[in-house]
Amino acid sequence: DHVFDGRCSPGMLLSSAMLVLGAFAKRNLNHTTLCMQIWALSQGLMNGISSRFSAVPIRGTHTAGGQTDAAITVANAMMALSQGKVLPCMRKVVINAVCCVGMVFGGWLAGRHHKRWGVMTALIPAGALAFSATLLPKLIAPPKLALAAPPSRAAPVAPTCEKEQETKQRK
Numbered sequence: 001d002h003v004f005d006g007r008c009s010p011g012m013l014l015s016s017a018m019l020v021l022g023a024f025a026k027r028n029l030n031h032t033t034l035c036m037q038i039w040a041l042s043q044g045l046m047n048g049i050s051s052r053f054s055a056v057p058i059r060g061t062h063t064a065g066g067q068t069d070a071a072i073t074v075a076n077a078m079m080a081l082s083q084g085k086v087l088p089c090m091r092k093v094v095i096n097a098v099c100c101v102g103m104v105f106g107g108w109l110a111g112r113h114h115k116r117w118g119v120m121t122a123l124i125p126a127g128a129l130a131f132s133a134t135l136l137p138k139l140i141a142p143p144k145l146a147l148a149a150p151p152s153r154a155a156p157v158a159p160t161c162e163k164e165q166e167t168k169q170r171k
Contacts, residue, residue, distance in 0.1 A: 006140070011049045012133035018042035019126035026119040035119070046129070070096040 019042050026035035070093040077087045106125055114121050 006137045008137060009049065009133040011045060012129060015042045015046040015049070016126045016129035016133060018045070019122050019129065023119050023122040023126070039122075067096060067100070 018038050022035040022038035022042065025031045025038060073088055073090065073093050077090060079085075080087050109124060110121050113124075
């Protein structure tokens with residue numbers, strides 16, 4: 001949850017560094033097997049981290065589970081819409097869509113540039129992951145609550161997906 005709290009994620013940063021280390025193992029040491037093992041460990045670490053997000057657990061390295069979850073949410077939203085009920089939280093659907101677009105775009109970039117850059121093409125996703133671990137949290141951090149304002153003057157806060165889910169679980 002570091003990323004969503006506006007803090008650097010050491011695990012994601014480590015996963016990024018492992019991508020670079022794998023590229024080094026292949027290019028400089030000519031050790032393809034070591035490269036693949038390091039990359040597999042990097043992706044497993046990334047998957048473990050993204051699956052543990054408290055608000056929206058997603059699998060960052062593969063899409064099948066996330067797409068199933070998103071499809072169920074979209075179906076529930078369509079049913080709620082047709083019945084005039086409150087829509088379910090669509091945050092996971094949006095995040096999954098962004099991940100899928102990123103995967104397709106990353107595959108396209110890799111296919112286009114692999115012949116020219118070889119294994120060093122892996123530095124592109126490593127850089128994107130490092131950005132997600134360090135700078136992105138600062139960009140998407142929740143706004144700081146005004147602690148000086150008395151509670152009666154504070155603006156009403158819209159319920160978040162987490163609060164909506166907690167309310168549903170209590171019922």
